Amino acid sequence: MKVVVAGAGRLGTQIAQVLGSARNQVTVVERDEDRVGALRDRLPAELVVGDACEPAVLEGAGAHAADLVVAATGADEDNLVVSLLAKRQFKVARVIARVNDDENAWLFTSHWGVDTAVPSAAPLVSLIEEATSATDTVALLRLSKAGVNVIETTISPLSRAAGQTLARLAVPAGIVVTAVVRDGEPLVPAPDLELRAGDELLVVSHTATETEVHAAFQ
Known part of the structure; x- marks a missing residue:
């Protein structure tokens, strides 16, 4: 599975770690160059410096061939823009977006290209279950491909x-x-x-x- 993750914060790095360890092809886009440098040899993923809200950056990260895009930045407006670009411009089959502020949850719908909205308080397991379409009820992920x-x-x-x-x-x-x-x-x-x-x-x-x-x- 080819995955593009927007945002290299705690959530973005965790999902990159898990999906990359399961031998998926993961690319993480992060605008903070120092953050990217600190993570360069720590994640089983390709790291790209840039603003994922820019179409050219998303395209360079492989969004045109991605099976999944995860918008996991700390800003809801950025996650919505990334989701919309992924779905409308790059025709990504599955788009998951993090909701940082519960008051903005109503925006995270298919109108903005979001297939699944995940509250920031949700555990990592819930997010990966959504990413892999898993339905494990004991919080144990079975990544079927690997x-x-x-x-x-x-x-x-x-x-x-x-x-x-x-x-x-x-x-x-x-x-x-x-x-x-x-x-x-x-x-x-x-x-x-x-x-x-x-x-x-x-x-x-x-x-x-x-x-x-x-x-x-x-």
């Missing part, structure tokens, strides 16, 4: 993983931590990274269940 399970778990103050490095944790075989999000910023899941309460982990596995993953980190 046969990969993607599970989101948060380290609590009582988690045995708090204060431990990834290398010291005994986790079931086949589990790979693809991202650690701390205070809204993605971190490289290096073996010596010490986990803290509040860290959000994205775990990819072909075999482990949600229960096994939560047991490993809680």
